[in-house]
Amino acid sequence: MINYRNDARRQLRRGEAEMESGDAERLKYAALELRMAMESLTYDRALAYKEEFPPAEYETWQPRKVMAVLLDIDPTADKDSSLAFGIEPSYGEKPDVMHSLGTEKVLSMSTLKKHYDALGSYLHVLAMSRRRAGIAINYDKMRTRCEDIAGYLREVLASPVWNSTFGTFATIDCQKCGKPVRKRLPQGVDCTKATCFECGASYVVRDVGENQAHFEPDQVELHCANNGCETAIYPWRSEIAPGVGWTCDVCGGENIVQLGISHTPKGPAAAVASPAEAHE
Ligand SMILES: [Zn+2]
Ligand SMILES: [Zn+2]
Structure with a gap:
């Protein structure tokens, strides 16, 4: 070696x-x-x-x-x-x-x-x-x-101590791409995050005792934006980005994730500005 x-x-x-x-x-x-x-x-x-x-x-x-x-x-x-x-x-x-x-x-x-x-x-x-x-x-x-x-x-x-590695070491095959995802849980830490280096899928890793760790896919619940439908899907958190979308299985509509600013007008008291204010 x-x-x-x-x-x-x-x-x-x-x-x-x-x-x-x-x-x-x-x-x-x-x-x-x-x-x-x-x-x-x-x-x-x-x-x-x-x-x-x-x-x-x-x-x-x-x-x-x-x-x-x-x-x-x-x-x-x-x-x-x-x-x-x-x-x-x-x-x-x-x-x-x-x-x-x-x-x-x-x-x-x-x-x-x-x-x-x-x-x-x-x-x-x-x-x-x-x-x-x-x-x-x-x-x-x-x-x-x-x-x-x-x-x-x-x-x-x-340093007199070379490369000591202690703690619970956990490995799973990525549920998205199949490549190994690894994480070491340092002593005293019972929850941490792991990311697949191949596809970016993330997991929440929990120490469940007896040198065992549990990987929970970091997935998010999203609903179809059609008010009458609202069917949920569960993508990986890493998959959500502006421009990404899906066709709803139930209503057949298209959903696109977008960055947006929603605006609510001021209350009725301030809704009508005087001409002087309007020029400011
Ligand atoms: Zn992966
Ligand atoms: Zn739908």
Whole structure:
């Protein structure tokens, strides 16, 4: 198996070496190495879920998409977690002494978003309009950004607890497209949302105890807009958008979903404006 964590270490080291050269022109090479280190850590994180999220499914994906899926599966993936163990005096009783296994610093989506895109902009020449306006690359800003990221990556890579994944993991085949939909219910959370990455159908996922989760399709009740009919249909919430419609099975009429503003005139007291007011 590929060791992405070691790849990230090498990429970070090469990035640091470029920064240490002191040459502003070499900062772009540092940015490239740091960006790759973030990508390696994303794949490393994905492998931690190999039972629930098989690598064959994301082998060809860009790191950005892998991270987005990881965050949807596991909303705690972007937070630090700490592990501790202790011996229970008797079954179910809280241990007197807890031994910490350390804190895991994981690559967070907000950090990824913040840094990954910013670094990307350093890998291109300035846009023509900026060049024409006399705007130059701010190397001090670029260096600070690279140093921030390198510091963060050092912390992630020095973390003693690697990619721990706990909680109830739930998977179903999407009722709309058949592709797997996954969600991890973190401890202490009993309801969350899951979205199918293939077709966008959403589900409400509930912890029903004993490591079991229940997926409820996130469907909406809509009624035929023909006053005499009002027959209900139950589309997925993700399917409702302006312009989407259906032919009513009962009355045969067409219904189209539209964005609209409905207006009700002011009450009778203010209905007649005086000529002066009318000119305002
Ligand atoms: Zn689906
Ligand atoms: Zn109808």
